[in-house]
Each structure stands twice: as C-alpha cells, then as structure tokens.
Amino acid sequence: MSTFFLFCAIVGGTILALQLLLTLLGVGGDLGGEGLDLDLPDLPDGDTGEPTVGHDAGGFSDLAKRITFQGVVSFITFFGVGGLAAQGSGVSSVGSLVAAVVVGTLATAVLAFAFAGVRKLQGSGSLSMSNAVGSIGRVYLTVPGGNGGVGKVFVTVQGRSEEVRAVTPGPELRPGEAVVVVHAIDDRTLEVVSQSAYVAKTASLAD
Structure with a gap:
C-alpha cells in the first residue's frame, strides 16, 4: 500500500x-x-424518453464534463x-x-x-474578446446549436491562445471542428459559427 x-x-x-x-x-x-470533454450522451428527459438538448447544468453528463x-x-x-x-x-x-x-x-x-x-x-488587464472577432478557433467542448447552451472553444486573442465560452445560432458544433468568431457577446463569451458555413456564406455574398 x-x-x-x-x-x-x-x-x-x-x-x-x-x-x-x-x-x-x-x-x-x-x-x-473547466472540464474534460467526455462526449457523454444526454440523459433521457423524464417519461418522454427524449434526450435533453442544450442543458447548461444538471445531470450526470454535465457533472462528468466538469471534471x-x-x-x-x-x-x-x-x-x-x-x-x-x-x-x-x-x-x-x-x-x-x-x-x-x-x-x-x-x-x-x-x-x-x-x-x-x-x-x-x-x-485581467487589456485582453478584449472583441479582438477575437474574425479569428478561427477550434471547438473544445460541444457548442449546442440554435443558441441552446454554452460550449467551449480555443481561439487566439491578442496573440494568446484562450479557452473561452461559446454559443452558436447555427447547427451544433462538435469538438475539434473549426469555427469562426462572429461576435463578442461579453468578456467571457463569443458567438461562433462553423468555418465551412461561414466561408460558404461569404462566397455567396461575393457573387
């Protein structure tokens, strides 16, 4: 022993x-x-048998992800x-x-x-999340689609790699997926979209 x-x-x-x-x-x-992405499935919601989506807290899955x-x-x-x-x-x-x-x-x-x-x-100091707008990052913790919850992304801000909270109005973003920062919601949270969707939208606007 x-x-x-x-x-x-x-x-x-x-x-x-x-x-x-x-x-x-x-x-x-x-x-x-703040947590290891164990990529656990959402637990069934009550008697409906339907999985819960976009819950920011609660349940075994959320607890595990906070380890x-x-x-x-x-x-x-x-x-x-x-x-x-x-x-x-x-x-x-x-x-x-x-x-x-x-x-x-x-x-x-x-x-x-x-x-x-x-x-x-x-x-603390002069770090401003607004400087991350337009930057490309990587999803760390799943970002629920349709602004249904908060995930995590790695993004470079003022020359530093930062892990920050993220939401998306588009489809769910999975760990490892490339994203583009489109808006700084506050000093802790960014709005991101899939890089492929962003590039496609930009190309269509240019036509």
Missing part, C-alpha cells in the same frame, strides 16, 4: 508542478481547464501524500485509505481556488 501511495504522490506531484509552471508562463492557455484534468491530478497527488502520512503515523490500511481520500478531496478544492486565481490574474 505504501508503494501505491508513493507512486501517486510522485507521478501526480510531477504533473501538477509542470502544469502550474506552464499555467504561470501562459503556455497553451488555460491548462487547468477537470487539474482536479484529477491534484486529487491523485494529495491522495498519495495523505496516505503516506497516515501510514507513517501507524494508521491501519483502511484508515490510511480514508485519510488519503479526505486529504485528496480537501486539497483538490483548495487548489481549484488557487488555479482559478491564477487564471483570473492572467485574464
């Missing part, structure tokens, strides 16, 4: 330290992220540290597991606030 705890602490700690360093350097935008890479790494790191500390104090194997889970959970919550503070400091 000690070997397992040690492995978690070393591997998780190494990744966490690297992640923090890259975040402070501003490399690759927001490495903490962040930074959170997982933080938990693994301090799960190992907590387990080692408990075993060093002579606690039983079961007690060590409980202590490891508790320490990992608490440390993950604390670090989530810390990373959020770092990202807020990075995002």
Whole structure:
C-alpha cells in the first residue's frame, strides 16, 4: 500500500508542478481547464424518453464534463501524500485509505481556488474578446446549436491562445471542428459559427 501511495504522490506531484509552471508562463492557455470533454450522451428527459438538448447544468453528463484534468491530478497527488502520512503515523490500511481520500478531496478544492486565481490574474488587464472577432478557433467542448447552451472553444486573442465560452445560432458544433468568431457577446463569451458555413456564406455574398 505504501508503494501505491508513493507512486501517486510522485507521478501526480510531477504533473501538477509542470502544469502550474506552464499555467504561470501562459503556455497553451488555460491548462487547468473547466472540464474534460467526455462526449457523454444526454440523459433521457423524464417519461418522454427524449434526450435533453442544450442543458447548461444538471445531470450526470454535465457533472462528468466538469471534471477537470487539474482536479484529477491534484486529487491523485494529495491522495498519495495523505496516505503516506497516515501510514507513517501507524494508521491501519483502511484508515490510511480514508485519510488519503479526505486529504485528496480537501486539497483538490483548495487548489481549484488557487488555479482559478491564477487564471483570473492572467485574464485581467487589456485582453478584449472583441479582438477575437474574425479569428478561427477550434471547438473544445460541444457548442449546442440554435443558441441552446454554452460550449467551449480555443481561439487566439491578442496573440494568446484562450479557452473561452461559446454559443452558436447555427447547427451544433462538435469538438475539434473549426469555427469562426462572429461576435463578442461579453468578456467571457463569443458567438461562433462553423468555418465551412461561414466561408460558404461569404462566397455567396461575393457573387
């Protein structure tokens, strides 16, 4: 059990330290992220058997998508540290597991606030989302169609790659799809459309 705890602490700690360093350097935008795109299907809605579409919160699918890479790494790191500390104090194997889970959970919550503070400091200043209009980006989290919900896209703003909220009036945009920013709704949200649809519309207007 000690070997397992040690492995978690070393591997998780190494990744966490690297992640923090890259975040402070501003490399690759927001490495903490807000959620891993697990691309889970929407759950049935009540007795109708119809899938729910465009829900911004609620349900197992939404909860899963909010699991962040930074959170997982933080938990693994301090799960190992907590387990080692408990075993060093002579606690039983079961007690060590409980202590490891508790320490990992608490440390993950604390670090989530810390990373959020770092990202807020990075995002403050002269960064203006209006400067992203016309830029090409990539979908990170599915953007529901018909302004039915909020997704995420990676887009370059003032020379920096940023992960920002996005909505679209057109069809649903899937992860990896190229998009064009057509409007900055506010300092956190962009309106985007599929690059192929944008190019087609531009070509038709030019004829």
